[in-house]
Amino acid sequence: MAKQRSRAPRNPSGKTGLSTPPAAPSAHLEIYDTTLRDGAQAEDVSFSADDKVMVAQRLDELGVQFIEGGWPGANPKDIEFFRMIKETPLKQATVVAFGSTRKASNPVQKDSNIQALLQAETKVITLFGKSWSLHVTDALGIPLNTNLELIADSVAHLRSKHRRVFYDAEHFFDGYKTNPEYALETIRRAVEAGAERVILCDTNGGTMPWEIKEICRVVQRECDVPLGIHAHNDCEMAVANSLVAIEMGVVQVQGTINGIGERCGNANLCSIIPNLQLKMKRPALGERLNRLKEVSGFVTEIANLMPNKHQPYVGDSAFAHKGGVHIHAVLKNPATYEHVVPSLVGNRQRMLVSDHAGRSGLLEKVEAYGIKLDKNHSKVQELMATLKERENEGYQFEGAEGSFELLMRKAMGTHKPSFQLLGFRVIVEKKQEDGNSGSEATVMVKVGEVVEQAAATGAGPADEGQRRVKRHPGTGRDRFTGRKR
Numbered sequence: 001m002a003k004q005r006s007r008a009p010r011n012p013s014g015k016t017g018l019s020t021p022p023a024a025p026s027a028h029l030e031i032y033d034t035t036l037r038d039g040a041q042a043e044d045v046s047f048s049a050d051d052k053v054m055v056a057q058r059l060d061e062l063g064v065q066f067i068e069g070g071w072p073g074a075n076p077k078d079i080e081f082f083r084m085i086k087e088t089p090l091k092q093a094t095v096v097a098f099g100s101t102r103k104a105s106n107p108v109q110k111d112s113n114i115q116a117l118l119q120a121e122t123k124v125i126t127l128f129g130k131s132w133s134l135h136v137t138d139a140l141g142i143p144l145n146t147n148l149e150l151i152a153d154s155v156a157h158l159r160s161k162h163r164r165v166f167y168d169a170e171h172f173f174d175g176y177k178t179n180p181e182y183a184l185e186t187i188r189r190a191v192e193a194g195a196e197r198v199i200l201c202d203t204n205g206g207t208m209p210w211e212i213k214e215i216c217r218v219v220q221r222e223c224d225v226p227l228g229i230h231a232h233n234d235c236e237m238a239v240a241n242s243l244v245a246i247e248m249g250v251v252q253v254q255g256t257i258n259g260i261g262e263r264c265g266n267a268n269l270c271s272i273i274p275n276l277q278l279k280m281k282r283p284a285l286g287e288r289l290n291r292l293k294e295v296s297g298f299v300t301e302i303a304n305l306m307p308n309k310h311q312p313y314v315g316d317s318a319f320a321h322k323g324g325v326h327i328h329a330v331l332k333n334p335a336t337y338e339h340v341v342p343s344l345v346g347n348r349q350r351m352l353v354s355d356h357a358g359r360s361g362l363l364e365k366v367e368a369y370g371i372k373l374d375k376n377h378s379k380v381q382e383l384m385a386t387l388k389e390r391e392n393e394g395y396q397f398e399g400a401e402g403s404f405e406l407l408m409r410k411a412m413g414t415h416k417p418s419f420q421l422l423g424f425r426v427i428v429e430k431k432q433e434d435g436n437s438g439s440e441a442t443v444m445v446k447v448g449e450v451v452e453q454a455a456a457t458g459a460g461p462a463d464e465g466q467r468r469v470k471r472h473p474g475t476g477r478d479r480f481t482g483r484k485r
């Protein structure tokens, strides 16, 4: 367990004195999460209905106001999610169903997508429609006026069934750049029919922040209901575009945890939320901001993705220091190389052990294990030398704190082996050509005078699932229970 270091004082708000936040407008911001709908459209991501329910519960605990659960008209799995979530009590978040305006060939009452939206039985429905004339004529292949009718009567029908409607103006910015009058007319129709929010979507992710600013300024003037922003990240601008829109008065921001989503992803709520709260002084989650890293990790795991350690705010490297000069300065005052206090987002400062680190980093690390040493102590030099030698051989200790601790304790002469390895065996087998492969591992160790034997089975050649432990009689210790993935 790392020991608390004494640190130079720092402003707990996370402000380092360099950023000047704009004055906080009074409008309350709405965080709208679409991890389960747009995020699920990312390549390599597939959520089961159970996964979705678990993610929704975490998002609810985190404090997001709206959770877009899926598109029931396009995905049977999402119908199952909406059925399950009705049985799952959420503390504060509102679950939203997503779908498109009716097809031109269907009357609204008979449109299967609209029916599926109503059958999801959510209080809020986000309905998307076309704002870009190119999409109306070339993708839908219908006259521009017909599209306006689809928007109006789809929204009106959902309102007549007592649903709150958010209108997602798909490709709004591209549409506005091509034909501003038409793009504005699409959202006017949605508002007249009863939409209570208009979400401006940068669906292709190609809009620049200064364009967002200008277009939001115009739409604010023209639109009678509060606006939202839904940005994609194809130009790496999704977070910036979302923040600019909020600065222009937009009240709802849509995005996904870790920015997962189709192509290059959606606006990343794990960056937007701390930026809002810590840089723009706009309350978004309050103190629950410190759960952000945990939720980010949870979604990564459920989505079966590799964590991005360099992700701003919530990545493991976001507050990790490697360079000797940096470490030296951070030890004196963390604000020298950290823009906010890591714990505000649930992250932590890390000093990396490496041959770049120099002695301060090494001492810092050694101290974390409760060992006090002077920097000129011969053992420090010896440990530095061993570390450099091992790194030259290709070992890396940056992500292997346990290995570093062993190395350090051996160099200090304080290493006491906790157990003696008596042997291990790993078997991987497959019994049928089209069957699954399975693995079984056993290990036998001696702890003091007691021999411990443990076995585990798994689904493939490597699996961290189901562990079981067989103890020799009389030890009476508890069993490990497997962790469900």
Ligand SMILES: [Zn+2]
Pocket: 038, 203, 230, 232, 266
């Ligand atoms: Zn989208």
